[in-house]
Amino acid sequence: MESHTDLVVVGGGIAGVSVAYELAVHGRVVLLEAEADMPVHSTARSAATYIPGHGSGPFRALIDASGPRFRVLQTELDTPPLLSPRPVLHLGDDDAGAAGIVAMLDEQRGEPNAPIALDPAEALRRAPVLRRPPRAAAWTAGSADVDAIALHDGYRRGLRARGGTVLRGARVSAITRDGGGWLVETAAGQRVLAAAVVDAAGSWADEVAALAGVPRVGFTPLRRTIAACPVPDPSVLRVGGAPLPLIADAAERWYLKPEADTVLVSPADETPQAPGDARPDELDVALGLDRVGEVTTLGLRSVRRAWAGLRTFAPDRAPVLGQWPDRPGFHFVAGQGGSGIESAPALAALAASVIIGAAPPADIALDPAVCSVTRLRPA
Known part of the structure; x- marks a missing residue:
């Protein structure tokens, strides 16, 4: 039950499998996942969208760089198509929403794949399910649905093909310094000696750090609710032969995403x-349906199923990479918030370069120092 390796990655969600895959070309990698199955938590419960311009500035750079990388990974990992085009219609239906449109257009002006302003009448034409033309609207054409399960499975298979090991049901119970490296122990009795540990444990990232005596970063897990609601007339989910776009409130109070004969509805909660x-939470589900019902004519009356996931943020909502200067060999790859899947290809490559001390990939227009954990150093 004891093994030796170069790198231990803790966490089998999209962050863990993607960075483990990238690291496996540089050394032996063991990936530890607490659950018996994978993915189980946030990765398996995401709305799985790729939206250029989404999130904070660092995430927008990573999402832009991930677009071409998704296409490369499809071939490299031998997966089904990972991206399916799905534009996003951003709505400003009241004062707060209209202000959100203005802020969005201003903040992203000049960026690659930035949204464009859309005439309210044109917004209604592209989404006839709206009750009325919005006060303001914007359109992101380069967005897509992501096959998150195919992406995760591809990374997992790719990791094994590169000689990596995946241990499921391996909940970490202790992490201690061992000479110049680290000893990671699990509740199942495994002991792994490694030169370095990568904390990619999502919502548990601070807890894993604490096991190692590493300062907590201050991650905050926030619950988000999604409900799949059948549509009485599924024909309204297509417009001129094309799927209805994802429709999102620019003030981030709700969104809907068509999927087969249902729409995924969220109140965009952050609890x-x-x-x-x-x-x-039943109240969050009801709130999402109520907000969508005020703006659309979809006539949603029931919920086929509902679920929730945790989106984990650092205090400044930027990703967290690297190690504290006085904790050599213990690295963070965490704080992906609601952008873990859409930014995974670029973020994993950037994180791997930080961990091995190499130059960042040339196609990623982001200084890794912006994501360094040292920016959050405890006072």
């Missing part, structure tokens, strides 16, 4: 919750 198995 702080301790790391764990997130469950949907």
Whole structure:
């Protein structure tokens, strides 16, 4: 039950499998996943969208760089198509929403794949399910649905093909310094000696750091609820032969995403919750349906199923990479918030370069220092 390796990656979600895959060309990698199955938590519960311009500035750079990388990974990992085009219609239906449109257009002006302003009448034409033309609207043409399960499975298979090891049901119980490296122990009795540890444990990232005596970063897991609602007339989910776009409130109070004969509805909630198995709150589900019902004519009356996931943010909502100067060999790859899947290809490559001390990939227009954990050094 004891093994030696170069790198231990803790966490089998999209962050863990993607960075483990990138690191496996540089040394032996063991990936530890606490659950018996993978993915289980946030990765398996995401709305799985790729939206250029989404999130904070660092995430926008990573998402832009990930677009071409998704196409490369499809071939490299031998997966089904990872991206399916799905534009996003951003709505400003009231004062707050209209202000959100203005802020979005201003903040992203000049960036690659930036949204464009859309005439309200044109917004209604592209989304006839709206009750009325919005006060303001914007359109992101380069967005897409992501096959998150195919992406995760491809990374996992790719890791094994590169000689990596995946251990499931391996919940980490202790991490201690061992000479010049680290000893990672699990509740199942495994002991792994490694030169370095990569903390990619998502909502549990601070808890894993604490096991190693490493300062907590201050990650906050926030619950988000999604409900799949059948549509009485599924024909309204297509416009001129094309799928209805994802429609999102520019003030981030709700969004809907068509999927088969349902729409995924979310109130875009952000409720702080301790790391764990997130469950949907009935009031949040009702709130999402109510907000969508005020703006659309979809006539949603029931919920086929509902779920919730945890989106984990650093205090400044930028990703967290690297090690504290006085904790050599213990690295963070965490704080992906609601952009973990859409930014995974570029973020994993950038994180791997930081961990091995190499130059960042040339196609990623982001200084890794912006993501360094040292920016959050405790006072």
